[in-house]
Amino acid sequence: MKLTINGESRDSAAKDLATLWQEETAELGLSGPQGFAIALNGEVVRRAQWAETPLESGDTVEIIRAFSGG
Amino acid sequence: MAASENLVIAGVELASRLFIGTAGYPNQRIMVDAVEASGSDLVTLSLRRISLQGHGSDTARLLAGKRFLPNTAGCETARDAILTAELAREALGTNWIKVEVIGDRETLYPDVGELLEATRQLVDRGFVVLPYCNDDPVICARLADLGAAAVMPMGSLIGSGMGVANPANLELICARSPVPVIVDAGIGTASDAVIAMELGASGVLLNTAVAKADNPVQMARAMRHAVEAGYEARMAGRIPKRGRAEPSSPQLGLVGS
Numbered sequence: 645m646k647l648t649i650n651g652e653s654r655d656s657a658a659k660d661l662a663t664l665w666q667e668e669t670a671e672l673g674l675s676g677p678q679g680f681a682i683a684l685n686g687e688v689v690r691r692a693q694w695a696e697t698p699l700e701s702g703d704t705v706e707i708i709r710a711f712s713g714g
Numbered sequence: 715m716a717a718s719e720n721l722v723i724a725g726v727e728l729a730s731r732l733f734i735g736t737a738g739y740p741n742q743r744i745m746v747d748a749v750e751a752s753g754s755d756l757v758t759l760s761l762r763r764i765s766l767q768g769h770g771s772d773t774a775r776l777l778a779g780k781r782f783l784p785n786t787a788g789c790e791t792a793r794d795a796i797l798t799a800e801l802a803r804e805a806l807g808t809n810w811i812k813v814e815v816i817g818d819r820e821t822l823y824p825d826v827g828e829l830l831e832a833t834r835q836l837v838d839r840g841f842v843v844l845p846y847c848n849d850d851p852v853i854c855a856r857l858a859d860l861g862a863a864a865v866m867p868m869g870s871l872i873g874s875g876m877g878v879a880n881p882a883n884l885e886l887i888c889a890r891s892p893v894p895v896i897v898d899a900g901i902g903t904a905s906d907a908v909i910a911m912e913l914g915a916s917g918v919l920l921n922t923a924v925a926k927a928d929n930p931v932q933m934a935r936a937m938r939h940a941v942e943a944g945y946e947a948r949m950a951g952r953i954p955k956r957g958r959a960e961p962s963s964p965q966l967g968l969v970g971s
Contacts, residue, residue: 679806681761681804681805687800688804690804691804710760710805711762712735713770713785714735714736714738
């Protein structure tokens with residue numbers, strides 16, 4: 645399934661946002677999703693709904709974190 | 715002397731009139747120490763894609779306990795700023811947002827049309843909106859009319875260290891604003907912060923002046939004193955300027971007279 649993840653077109657087998665989140669952050673060694681957020685097709689999906697939010701081919705996903713800023 | 719009071723924005727009392735940014739420090743230890751030395755309890759953060767690595771990614775965790783003011787820095791449209799604000803609310807659990815919508819990458823000047831639209835929509839969505847804006851009394855008034863909780867006019871260009879470039883404008887804005895005025899951007903050293911506060915600002919937001927100083931922690935301390943000194947001087951009421959000398963010592967009982 646083709647998804648656009650943070651601006652990059654990629655193949656993913658993730659069926660829902662929770663799975664995609666795990667795949668995308670596996671290498672970051674995180675203790676949890678605090679400080680992160682996801683938008684699907686321009687709308688923020690609350691953390692509690694990630695597991696129930698299915699992904700479809702062509703979806704655009706933004707996965708962001710808080711970062712230092714001015 | 716008028717009473718000194720804490721700054722209140724959207725019903726929240728803040729312990730300091732200095733807001734400090736968290737980007738561009740030599741390392742995270744110095745960032746945390748500088749924030750501490752500044753006395754600020756409101757720190758700015760950005761939101762970035764997780765693909766961006768680097769030592770800014772653990773800032774929110776390192777500053778747990780501070781009040782966060784996420785920004786929409788880098789956004790060029792109201793649409794992007796609104797999505798960034800919604801992401802910030804979810805990521806950080808705060809409805810406060812510093813709205814920055816940039817119209818020109820070289821000067822980082824705000825795009826006023828997009829900024830007004832973003833402010834209008836974000837207020838509707840329940841955000842406490844603090845827009846970074848031009849030092850223009852009319853734009854500041856429009857933003858307040860739209861429900862901005864404070865207005866944050868530029869002292870001068872972001873990161874320029876040029877201080878308050880147009881003190882007359884800033885004084886006008888401060889005198890007329892129904893909401894707190896926070897001077898955001900352009901502060902270079904302590905005297906710039908003092909001037910902003912003496913002109914009537916309710917607070918100062920700065921980042922580069924501290925982060926890029928030779929000694930960020932010492933500069934953070936200087937900024938803390940500067941904001942306090944400028945505020946106290948403003949409240950105390952300065953003497954008028956005069957063109958002639960006015961002796962301070964008694965003119966009677968002079969030795970040898």
